[in-house]
Amino acid sequence: MDVPSTALFTDQYELTMVQAALKAGTAxxxxxxxxxxxxxxxxxxxxxVAGTGRVLDAVENFRFDxxxxxxxxxxxxxxxxxxxxxxxxxxxxxxxxYPEGEVYFPGSPxxxxxxxxxxxxxxETVILSILNHDSAIAAAASRMxxxxxxxxxxxxxxxxxxxLSAVAAARAAYVGGFTSTSDLAAGFRYNIPTVGTSAHAFxxxxxxxxxxFRAQVESLGGGTTLLVDTYDVTxxxxxxxxxxxxxxGAVRIDSGDLLLVAHRVRxxxxxxxxxxxxxxxxxDLDEYAIASLAAAPVDAYGVGTQLVTGSGHPTASMVYKLxxxxxxxxxxxxxxxxxxxxxxxxxxxxGRKWAARRLDEYGVxxxxxxxxxxxxGELADRxxxxxxxxxxxxxAREPLDAARERHTAARANLPLSATQLSRGEPVxxxxxxxxRSGS
Amino acid sequence: MDVPSTALFTDQYELTMVQAALKAGTAxxxxxxxxxxxxxxxxxxxxxVAGTGRVLDAVENFRFDxxxxxxxxxxxxxxxxxxxxxxxxxxxxxxxxYPEGEVYFPGSPxxxxxxxxxxxxxxETVILSILNHDSAIAAAASRMxxxxxxxxxxxxxxxxxxxLSAVAAARAAYVGGFTSTSDLAAGFRYNIPTVGTSAHAFxxxxxxxxxxFRAQVESLGGGTTLLVDTYDVTxxxxxxxxxxxxxxGAVRIDSGDLLLVAHRVRxxxxxxxxxxxxxxxxxDLDEYAIASLAAAPVDAYGVGTQLVTGSGHPTASMVYKLxxxxxxxxxxxxxxxxxxxxxxxxxxxxGRKWAARRLDEYGVxxxxxxxxxxxxGELADRxxxxxxxxxxxxxAREPLDAARERHTAARANLPLSATQLSRGEPVxxxxxxxxRSGS
Numbered sequence: 113m114d115v116p117s118t119a120l121f122t123d124q125y126e127l128t129m130v131q132a133a134l135k136a137g138t139a140x141x142x143x144x145x146x147x148x149x150x151x152x153x154x155x156x157x158x159x160x161v162a163g164t165g166r167v168l169d170a171v172e173n174f175r176f177d178x179x180x181x182x183x184x185x186x187x188x189x190x191x192x193x194x195x196x197x198x199x200x201x202x203x204x205x206x207x208x209x210y211p212e213g214e215v216y217f218p219g220s221p222x223x224x225x226x227x228x229x230x231x232x233x234x235x236e237t238v239i240l241s242i243l244n245h246d247s248a249i250a251a252a253a254s255r256m257x258x259x260x261x262x263x264x265x266x267x268x269x270x271x272x273x274x275x276l277s278a279v280a281a282a283r284a285a286y287v288g289g290f291t292s293t294s295d296l297a298a299g300f301r302y303n304i305p306t307v308g309t310s311a312h313a314f315x316x317x318x319x320x321x322x323x324x325f326r327a328q329v330e331s332l333g334g335g336t337t338l339l340v341d342t343y344d345v346t347x348x349x350x351x352x353x354x355x356x357x358x359x360x361g362a363v364r365i366d367s368g369d370l371l372l373v374a375h376r377v378r379x380x381x382x383x384x385x386x387x388x389x390x391x392x393x394x395x396d397l398d399e400y401a402i403a404s405l406a407a408a409p410v411d412a413y414g415v416g417t418q419l420v421t422g423s424g425h426p427t428a429s430m431v432y433k434l435x436x437x438x439x440x441x442x443x444x445x446x447x448x449x450x451x452x453x454x455x456x457x458x459x460x461x462x463g464r465k466w467a468a469r470r471l472d473e474y475g476v477x478x479x480x481x482x483x484x485x486x487x488x489g490e491l492a493d494r495x496x497x498x499x500x501x502x503x504x505x506x507x508a509r510e511p512l513d514a515a516r517e518r519h520t521a522a523r524a525n526l527p528l529s530a531t532q533l534s535r536g537e538p539v540x541x542x543x544x545x546x547x548r549s550g551s
Numbered sequence: 552m553d554v555p556s557t558a559l560f561t562d563q564y565e566l567t568m569v570q571a572a573l574k575a576g577t578a579x580x581x582x583x584x585x586x587x588x589x590x591x592x593x594x595x596x597x598x599x600v601a602g603t604g605r606v607l608d609a610v611e612n613f614r615f616d617x618x619x620x621x622x623x624x625x626x627x628x629x630x631x632x633x634x635x636x637x638x639x640x641x642x643x644x645x646x647x648x649y650p651e652g653e654v655y656f657p658g659s660p661x662x663x664x665x666x667x668x669x670x671x672x673x674x675e676t677v678i679l680s681i682l683n684h685d686s687a688i689a690a691a692a693s694r695m696x697x698x699x700x701x702x703x704x705x706x707x708x709x710x711x712x713x714x715l716s717a718v719a720a721a722r723a724a725y726v727g728g729f730t731s732t733s734d735l736a737a738g739f740r741y742n743i744p745t746v747g748t749s750a751h752a753f754x755x756x757x758x759x760x761x762x763x764f765r766a767q768v769e770s771l772g773g774g775t776t777l778l779v780d781t782y783d784v785t786x787x788x789x790x791x792x793x794x795x796x797x798x799x800g801a802v803r804i805d806s807g808d809l810l811l812v813a814h815r816v817r818x819x820x821x822x823x824x825x826x827x828x829x830x831x832x833x834x835d836l837d838e839y840a841i842a843s844l845a846a847a848p849v850d851a852y853g854v855g856t857q858l859v860t861g862s863g864h865p866t867a868s869m870v871y872k873l874x875x876x877x878x879x880x881x882x883x884x885x886x887x888x889x890x891x892x893x894x895x896x897x898x899x900x901x902g903r904k905w906a907a908r909r910l911d912e913y914g915v916x917x918x919x920x921x922x923x924x925x926x927x928g929e930l931a932d933r934x935x936x937x938x939x940x941x942x943x944x945x946x947a948r949e950p951l952d953a954a955r956e957r958h959t960a961a962r963a964n965l966p967l968s969a970t971q972l973s974r975g976e977p978v979x980x981x982x983x984x985x986x987r988s989g990s
Contacts, residue, residue, distance in 0.1 A: 116646075116713070116777070120735045121709065121715075121717070121734075121736055122734035122738050123707070123733040123734065124735055124738075124747030125747030125749055125750060126747075126750075127735070128770075128771055128775075129749070129750060131770050132753070132767045132769070132771055133756065133766065134770075136762075136769070136770070138756055138766065140704070141756060142900075145752070150906050170714070183735075189745070190737070191770075236710070237709050237714075237734075241709055241712060241717055242713075246713075250923035265670070270561075270680055271562070271680055271871075272680075273683070273716070274685075274713060274715060274716040274719055275557070275677055275680040275681060275684075276715040276716070277559040277684070277713040277716045278560070294563050295560075295561075295563075296562070296563055296566065296628070297559035299563075299622070300622045303836055306563045306626065308562060308564030308567050309564050310564055310567070311568060311675075313873035314568045314571070314672075316873045316876070316889040316890070317577055317668050317873060317889075318575070318577060319878065320971035327571045327572065327575030327577065328571045331574040331630075332570070332574070336567075341644055342891050343891075344891050352910070384636070403954070415867070417822060418864060421866055426860045426865045427577055427860055429711075429856070430580065432710075436757045437755070452755070452782075477867070495928075498843065517820070521904070526613075543902060
């Protein structure tokens with residue numbers, strides 16, 4: 113591992129702010145921070161919360177051990193008093209948030225972190241890193257999953273992104289609706305199904321394509337997937353069926369006009385009697401390419417670059433803002449809403465917020481309602497935030513499949529236009545209800 | 552750490568290809584794989600090699616330990632014979648490559664990996680993950696550094712990308728010309744200088760902006776950087792100088808029309824006698840925004856999102872291709888060039904390649920020359936590939952500053968138009984010299 117603890121996934125100013133607040137006697141003020149985004153990526157209809165489970169792991173492991181403290185001391189980043197405080201650091205507050213897989217909109221309070229100022233401000237960077245990355249990938253995955261319909265989607269993007277981003281990306285893609293991944297580390301860490309085909313190098317290694325196919329089938333069985341576009345696709349398909357028989361599992365096409373080639377290959381496979389042999393296509397697919405292949409005889413899609421780079425939006429632009437805090441260290445003091453007020457267009461709404469999704473008479477989402485103060489009675493059972501950490505203890509672990517299923521259900525409850533790929537506004541508006549804010 | 556070894560940063564097909572090749576008796580054929588890109592990101596004039604040092608670490612740590620082997624066995628991913636082979640895996644071949652920080656162009660053989668087919672094919676995913684990510688970030692950093700001229704650039708993007716991508720991004724940004732990072736993990740792991748300012752939350756925590764500034768100055772000294780755009784910038788600057796005195800280190804502006812605000816703040820600081828107080832600007836900067844502030848009284852730039860997402864190009868689209876291999880296991884056998892030949896536009900040039908940069912009479916680069924066979928005499932001392940790993944042992948470790956300095960020198964030797972920010976073709980052409988290919 114590159115660093116010994118999640119505590120260093122932190123911007124330096126968080127530690128120096130803690131130092132200054134400790135000295136000023138303000139570090140202990142009860143504070144509420146919220147994670148939200150001011151806007152969705154341009155043209156997107158909804159966002160997808162992903163990474164929540166990873167945030168819980170990161171908060172649990174957020175410890176300043178001897179190696180970290182020694183680094184901070186050697187560099188002179190914070191003073192002795194602060195080092196002592198950091199040495200005993202355990203997050204002891206509460207975290208509420210949208211459950212993983214849920215959809216979100218501009219202003220949705222995706223996560224709410226409460227505790228002393230010092231213990232909460234430290235978590236800013238690591239929480240945002242995880243949610244911004246994972247949610248960006250899950251949003252792209254969700255659009256691709258909509259476009260793919262019932263056809264399986266294989267995540268194959270590890271080689272196009274940082275090696276550990278890749279692991280998180282496979283996880284987020286699974287939440288967003290992907291079926292499996294080629295990334296073994298993601299299979300190991302998150303128990304996601306892993307799959308594999310074959311590369312051009314394997315064909316080129318052998319003296320002929322036939323030799324390569326034979327080697328693969330003899331070792332991996334007839335259910336394997338043969339890559340048929342190293343030389344001539346038609347010849348390769350013929351050879352593949354000759355070598356593997358009509359029970360061949362699948363062929364993969366990785367180049368060319370996929371629509372045209374898939375039709376030709378399907379026809380050829382059928383003529384050769386390999387009616388159950390599937391066709392997997394790969395080659396810089398995104399949600400639009402997937403949608404354009406809806407009528408093609410394609411059985412599965414392998415997606416790489418566009419998935420791991422968020423299909424044009426590699427980050428979710430979430431921010432972590434102080435929205436309320438007490439005026440003294442006294443835990444009984446009421447919270448005062450706070451918000452930045454300069455004229456730069458980055459203002460936000462103060463106060464600790466709740467959120468609920470209002471449904472129409474058919475059970476379809478019609479608004480994201482975000483408010484301070486009491487929750488209106490008719491929205492009480494539609495609230496979105498759930499308790500994730502209570503008094504420093506994680507209380508909401510769940511299997512990844514729960515998040516994946518939640519996402520499918522949440523997306524299905526959005527207006528139909530949510531899954532249109534064309535650019536548009538958020539599919540439901542965010543409405544604000546200003547209540548008596550504060551505690 | 553999410554996984555116990557770099558050996559799982561691997562696509563499943565690499566392991567199943569090894570299994571099939573072991574069974575077919577082709578796994579031991581001497582092979583040459585090359586990393587290259589078919590094109591630069593649209594409009595970019597040059598690429599920047601970054602991640603080389605991280606590749607060397609990953610190759611050294613590429614071991615199938617008990618935990619990994621147990622996972623592969625439980626999942627049934629490869630057979631017994633392959634598990635045994637993996638258990639003893641150590642890369643024993645040779646790696647040559649462009650040294651870190653060097654520039655590259657379409658077709659440049661950025662890295663060349665030689666050894667048995669099986670030992671080389673396994674490294675595909677992890678090598679590409681590292682080089683594709685780090686080079687994408689370094690390329691963006693290099694453009695920003697050109698635009699910033701002599702002004703320092705602070706990397707602040709950790710919150711916008713995966714928490715470990717962030718560490719690698721800070722490293723790549725440093726290679727590309729950034730001065731420092733806010734990411735403590737990057738400081739810890741790579742000894743990059745770290746810096747920090749303050750957040751709006753710190754101001755909002757306190758009863759007044761004056762209280763916040765006083766708390767910060769009392770703890771961190773007058774050399775600190777005060778954030779002046781939480782409420783009213785003009786008032787904040789006045790308060791900042793009243794609190795810290797005319798020796799105040801810097802003010803940070805994070806919103807608004809930076810050009811306008813920077814001029815006003817500079818004038819105000821000068822009038823207040825704080826002539827040496829610096830102005831740091833942040834707020835969704837990219838290379839174009841940095842360039843547009845060239846005439847503004849700005850002393851340093853903090854860059855986040857656009858840096859860690861590669862300023863529109865978050866991955867470098869490098870591929871890892873088998874370009875030559877022997878026809879038997881005999882190590883004395885000559886290498887035969889190989890290349891994919893289908894009509895999908897993804898063809899590439901076979902044969903083990905050298906590369907050299909031809910200079911004009913003024914010492915300015917005029918062509919990237921890539922060839923197979925003997926190197927022409929006049930290019931012999933302009934060769935680009937250096938030995939990185941010899942017989943499995945890393946032979947080319949270097950401090951990160953060496954890569955950073957190399958990049959500055961390499962960029963300075965390109966034609967002047969390389970550093971134009973406008974879209975264009977690669978600044979020098981790639982020329983191919985076809986020699987007697989093979990061993």
